Amino acid sequence: MALLDIQDLTVTIPGSTRYAPPVRLLDGVSLTLASGGTLGLVGESGCGKSLTALAILGLLPDGLRAEGAIRLDGEDLLTAGERRLCALRGRRVAMIFQEPMTALNPVRTIVDQVAEGPRRHLRLSRRAAREHARAVLHRVGLDPSRVSPDQYPHALSGGQRQRVVIAIAVACGPALLVADEPTTALDVATQARILDLVRDLVQGEGMALLMISHDLGVIAETARDMAVMYAGQVVEAGPTARVLAGPRHPYTSGLMAARPQRAGQPGAPLPAIPGAVPPPDARPPGCPFADRCARADTGCRTRPPLGTGPDHRHSVACHHPLEASP
Numbered sequence: 001m002a003l004l005d006i007q008d009l010t011v012t013i014p015g016s017t018r019y020a021p022p023v024r025l026l027d028g029v030s031l032t033l034a035s036g037g038t039l040g041l042v043g044e045s046g047c048g049k050s051l052t053a054l055a056i057l058g059l060l061p062d063g064l065r066a067e068g069a070i071r072l073d074g075e076d077l078l079t080a081g082e083r084r085l086c087a088l089r090g091r092r093v094a095m096i097f098q099e100p101m102t103a104l105n106p107v108r109t110i111v112d113q114v115a116e117g118p119r120r121h122l123r124l125s126r127r128a129a130r131e132h133a134r135a136v137l138h139r140v141g142l143d144p145s146r147v148s149p150d151q152y153p154h155a156l157s158g159g160q161r162q163r164v165v166i167a168i169a170v171a172c173g174p175a176l177l178v179a180d181e182p183t184t185a186l187d188v189a190t191q192a193r194i195l196d197l198v199r200d201l202v203q204g205e206g207m208a209l210l211m212i213s214h215d216l217g218v219i220a221e222t223a224r225d226m227a228v229m230y231a232g233q234v235v236e237a238g239p240t241a242r243v244l245a246g247p248r249h250p251y252t253s254g255l256m257a258a259r260p261q262r263a264g265q266p267g268a269p270l271p272a273i274p275g276a277v278p279p280p281d282a283r284p285p286g287c288p289f290a291d292r293c294a295r296a297d298t299g300c301r302t303r304p305p306l307g308t309g310p311d312h313r314h315s316v317a318c319h320h321p322l323e324a325s326p
């Protein structure tokens, strides 16, 4: 049984009147992740990566309706009550947020913030939870001789703060770690060190990782499998090495071509994908990528492509996919 099994997840803004019909933000997302596995979710801004993560944690903004199934260890989180979700969050599934400063409480010491989960979930005494928290802070690279556990977040650098956020997430040994753009707010050198840490923790502790990023390089470095999202849908999925060696969806291929490493001469413009992701209330009736796709024909503009399911090794939702690599 998969650790995480998302089937046909749809997230909608319910319509209020005839003139304000429901708007689908996520449209039939299916993903699976085995225990100890690593899955990368990639796509441009607005494709639905963060909503997918928030839905897994039961933290969708008020007013949005989620349908389908999100099973963790076989238990459907969409039908679990808030009490049950509170018991699971931090214990079985934890999240590393994008912006460490907003994820931390500015008026509590870092050791107290890390100790909170172990006190609640592992039922440790205050003293034992603080001891545990000190060990976790050390484990994530905050050597107590250099960074006192009794510091407040403002005294730390951006990279150190992100290490605290990671310590909070892993303090109770969750089975699944969801990392939503964990390095976006950091400089390049710090990004690399934080990614190394996440990789090391995931391997060392046997956690499964759902890594969310708009950067294919981050996905390539951290995830064995990947799924590409576009306009609220998964358009391509498979083993990362295989997808990157032979992308079949024109969108994936466009993302790969637009990577800075793929640029020609310094100063030369990057080959960007023309146009922009259509907003959720203005998605075309056929393939959502059709308006930006060089391969699109009339059929693409009228009929949504049927994706092959995520249980196939390399799935693609496209009427005219690129040739499979041999």
Ligand SMILES: Nc1ncnc2c1ncn2[C@@H]1O[C@H](COP(=O)(O)OP(=O)(O)OP(=O)(O)O)[C@@H](O)[C@H]1O
Pocket: 013, 025, 043, 044, 045, 046, 047, 048, 049, 050, 051, 052, 061, 064, 214, 279, 280
């Ligand atoms: N609370 C909300 N109400 C209405 N629309 C929302 C809400 N949250 C997100 N959306 C819309 O849902 C779509 C998906 O958003 P989401 O944040 O998941 O994208 P993303 O791929 O994570 O982008 P980014 O990389 O910028 O975080 C976007 O069009 C966004 O504007």
